[in-house]
Each structure stands twice: as structure tokens, then as C-alpha cells.
Amino acid sequence: MESRSYPVPDGLAGLRVDAGLSQLLGFSRTFAAEVADAGGVVLDGKPAGKSDRLAAGSWLEVSWQPKEEPRVIPLAVPDLKIVYDDADLVVVSKPPGVASHPSQGWEGPTVLGALAAAGFTIAAGGAAERQGIVHRLDVGTSGLMVVAKSERAYTLLKRAFHDRAVEKVYHAVVQGHPDPLAGTIDAPIGRHPKSEWKFAVTADGKPSVTHYETLEAFRAASLLEVHLETGRTHQIRVHLSAQHHPCVGDTMYGADPVLSARLGLTRQWLHAVQLGFEHPATGEWVEFESGYPADLQHALEVLRAG
Secondary structure (H helix, E strand, C coil): CEEEEEECCHHHCCCEHHHHHHHHHCCCHHHHHHHHHCCCEEECCEECCCCCECCCCCEEEEEECCCCCCCCCCCCCCCCEEEEECCCEEEEEECCCCECCCCCCCCCCEHHHHHHHCCCCCCCCCCHHHCCECCCCCCCCEEEEEEECCHHHHHHHHHHHHCCCCEEEEEEEEECCCCCCEEEEECCEEECCCCCCCEEECCCCECCEEEEEEEEECCCEEEEEEEECCCCCCHHHHHHHHCCCCECCCHHHCCCHHHHHHCCCCCCCEEEEEEEEECCCCCCEEEEECCCCHHHHHHHHHHHHC
16 A cells, blocks of 8 residues: 655646546546545545545645556457558557557557567557557547657657647548538547546537548438547547537447447447658658448448448
8 A cells, every 4th residue: 555645736726636646646537536436535634535626735645555557468469450560660450449558447459469469569658558659549449550669750759649740530420410511629628527438528628629521421320531630538529429429339429329239330430541640760741541440331331221
């Protein structure tokens, strides 16, 4: 058991307990919430919940049982495709059901584990379980990811994603027909107030911008092309759900389970189809594309036939 005690710094005043612990101790928000739920947070002698607010100068006591850090376990993923590979980076097309990197609570396959099993050496930048990772895709989202193999590539690609100098294009099938058929969703995204695993449009969230265009309309759904200006967790799923057009199959964010079943979907219809950036070694602009996997293609065919 580990413990720390100190007065709450002025800079954390007003933050939720889980957010404050994340900044103060480097915990993930999820782990900070678990510590609070277990009674490990005390403010001025009284137990504090994860959503309680911190006050400057209050005496904060935190006790927790350290968790074993997740680690990369080599595990082959036959459906993971190598789209491009050189001395600095590798671009893959990730299948659904695969996480980008190891994390607490995830016991399934990962992109890093698949690359390790295939003999790839990845840059050491970032936390041990996230080495070489410069951006992520949700477990249920398929498509293109770039992973750094050299330290220089890691630094420059991280900067490019941070500076929004990367072209990220997704295709999504959503319920209904967006009005207008093309537009921009500019709404901040933060943690969902009632769920540890979801995100939502919130007043105090991070700036988030999504551009979309309708490519094809069906009776009950639409195929969209989506360009991300920012890269928040679950951004496309949250923004489209907030417009009452959740990704088909995305029951976490309000998709109709009856329609999902009719289309044979067990995950959101969302695919990273194109990725472009300046190559960190040559400075040349490179672009990569990925076709739809079988489950998404089947769902499209059912919609077109209907």
C-alpha cells in the first residue's frame, strides 16, 4: 500500500477528485476513480468521492494499492495487415477487436503485441506499454495506424499529430440522414458525467472539430466521409451521436440494436480509410489507404439492397 499527503495546490482548485489525482500523481482517470471508490481519498479528514471537488489548501490524503503495469505480450494477429514498412515507421490496417496498446483491464490482442510477434522493433519513446504509439484507434474501429520505429520518427510524428499536420479520413455509416448533408461539428468533448468508459459533449471539455460529407444515402442510414481536425477519444462516435446520428452498430452511443442485428454488426461501422503525413525521414508527403473489412462491406451491401 502506498500513500501521499499534502495540501491541495491552487492550480487544482475546483477540479474533480479523479481529475486532480490524475494531474497530481500521474494516475489515469480510471485508476484515480477506482482509488476514490475504494475509500482511498480523504479531504480534511472526510472520505471524498471521485466527483467531489477539490478546494485549494484542503489537506489531501491518498492511499492506494499499486497495480502491475501492463506490458506488451507478443501475440500474432493474422488479420492485421502491414500496409507500409521502412526503417522509421510501419503503417498497419488494424482489424476490429484489437487494441492499439496494452492497458489495465484489456487482455485481448494489441497492435504492439502483433508487431512484436512479427519481429518488428518499435521506438522506445513513450510509456513502456505504449512505445512507438503516436495515435490510437478504438478497439472496435478498424483501419490505418502508423507506429514509429525510430526515436526521430516518434518525436516528429507525435509533434505532427499534436500540431494537426496529419490528414485523417474515416468512413462512417450513421443512422438517418444528417441535415445538412455536409458540415462541421465544433463541440467540446470530455468525460461522460455518468460513465467511466464513455465521453460526451460537455461545456468544460476539450475543443473538438469534426468535418463530414454524405457520400451515399440509404433508407435508414447514410455513408459519410469524415475528416478529423482534432483527435479526441471517441470523437467521431460522440459528435455524430450528439447530432442524433450515431454510427450504426455503436450501441454504446445510442445505435438501434435491431438495425445493428439486421446488418450483422457487433461493433460500430467506422473505418480509418486514409492517413497522410510528412515522412519523418524524407519530409515528403505520404498517403496510405485501407479498404473496408468484410463485416463493414457486408453491412453496406445489405443497406444498398434494402
